[in-house]
Amino acid sequence: MRYLAAGLAFLALTLSTMANANQPVRVLADRTESLLKPLFETFTKMTGIPVEAVYMDKGLIDRVAGNPTEADVLITKDAELMEIARAKGLLQPHNSDLIRREIDKRFQGPGASYFVDAYRARLIFYAKARVKPEELSTYADLASPRWKEKLCIRSGYHDYNIALFSQMSVAYGPEKTRAIIQGLHDNLAREPKGNDREQAKMIHAGKCDLALMNVYYHPLMMDNPEQRPWAEGIGVFYPDQRQGGAFIMRSAVGLTKASRNVAAATQLMEFLAGKDGQNIMTHLTYQFPTNPGVLASPKIATLGAEQPGIRDGKFKVNFVDLNTAVKEREAVVKMLNEVQFDKR
Numbered sequence: 427m428r429y430l431a432a433g434l435a436f437l438a439l440t441l442s443t444m445a446n447a448n449q450p451v452r453v454l455a456d457r458t459e460s461l462l463k464p465l466f467e468t469f470t471k472m473t474g475i476p477v478e479a480v481y482m483d484k485g486l487i488d489r490v491a492g493n494p495t496e497a498d499v500l501i502t503k504d505a506e507l508m509e510i511a512r513a514k515g516l517l518q519p520h521n522s523d524l525i526r527r528e529i530d531k532r533f534q535g536p537g538a539s540y541f542v543d544a545y546r547a548r549l550i551f552y553a554k555a556r557v558k559p560e561e562l563s564t565y566a567d568l569a570s571p572r573w574k575e576k577l578c579i580r581s582g583y584h585d586y587n588i589a590l591f592s593q594m595s596v597a598y599g600p601e602k603t604r605a606i607i608q609g610l611h612d613n614l615a616r617e618p619k620g621n622d623r624e625q626a627k628m629i630h631a632g633k634c635d636l637a638l639m640n641v642y643y644h645p646l647m648m649d650n651p652e653q654r655p656w657a658e659g660i661g662v663f664y665p666d667q668r669q670g671g672a673f674i675m676r677s678a679v680g681l682t683k684a685s686r687n688v689a690a691a692t693q694l695m696e697f698l699a700g701k702d703g704q705n706i707m708t709h710l711t712y713q714f715p716t717n718p719g720v721l722a723s724p725k726i727a728t729l730g731a732e733q734p735g736i737r738d739g740k741f742k743v744n745f746v747d748l749n750t751a752v753k754e755r756e757a758v759v760k761m762l763n764e765v766q767f768d769k770r
């Protein structure tokens with residue numbers, strides 16, 4: 427009887443797995459649709475499992491918290507948000523040896539609840555005609571009075587800048603970070619507005635000489651006939667290479683606590699962590715892969731080559747744990763409010 431019960435339980439389990447096999451994996455993502463779609467299409471071709479994705483720009487955490495069963499997999503351009511989701515109990519550990527084996531240890535989320543699938547550095551973009559790379563050194567130097575009215579940056583409150591300043595607060599301490607935020611604000615050439623690319627457009631237009639931007643925007647603009655002239659006159663500088671290193675932004679992939687299709691969700695996550703997915707990702711989004719067996723796209727690996735110490739896209743990273751960075755967010759928002767960062 428016991429065997430029969432066990433046999434039936436096994437059969438039921440097998441049937442439920444089979445029933446789920448071609449159930450779509452439901453994804454909630456705050457990353458660009460055009461950059462994720464090709465990954466999902468390849469995954470579906472390889473496995474037969476459809477992907478149903480909802481794309482949004484802001485409010486990922488609130489959406490999952492409000493409707494936890496909506497998605498099996500979360501994908502975010504800002505891994506701090508994934509860390510917040512984990513801390514809120516909205517994720518569950520994946521059970522994948524492949525992910526543990528393929529992804530660099532530093533990019534595994536605590537308790538295997540998510541992993542970082544890609545990263546990019548937030549760097550200094552400079553007008554090649556007006557600034558020499560030898561004049562540049564650190565993030566802190568960008569805040570020095572010699573760059574008065576030379577700096578363009580998007581809103582200080584955008585996730586990218588909050589992530590950058592939060593990491594500074596961990597790495598440099600809050601006092602130095604406050605001084606840098608104040609100094610950056612004092613050096614603004616215009617009100618912080620627009621997206622990252624708009625800052626490059628402003629450099630091209632001669633409105634500013636320097637901007638803080640994510641590295642992948644350089645090749646993305648080079649690929650775009652209208653934006654190519656903005657990028658052509660711009661050099662990319664990795665700050666703090668003689669100090670702690672440049673700060674990175676991370677993207678992340680996590681398994682929701684309420685997933686109803688864990689097996690297929692795990693398959694999608696494994697695809698994104700494995701060589702096929704990582705190769706597509708780096709050639710499509712120009713981010714750095716977190717799978718050490720995959721080479722970064724040459725279009726990012728060649729950037730910064732005129733700077734001593736930068737070879738083949740290898741640079742020194744100031745690696746700040748996401749769970750410590752997340753704790754600085756509130757304090758950083760306060761600092762931004764104090765200097766009224768978005769007003770000039």
Ligand SMILES: [Fe+2]
Binds near residue numbers: 640
């Ligand atoms: Fe971006």
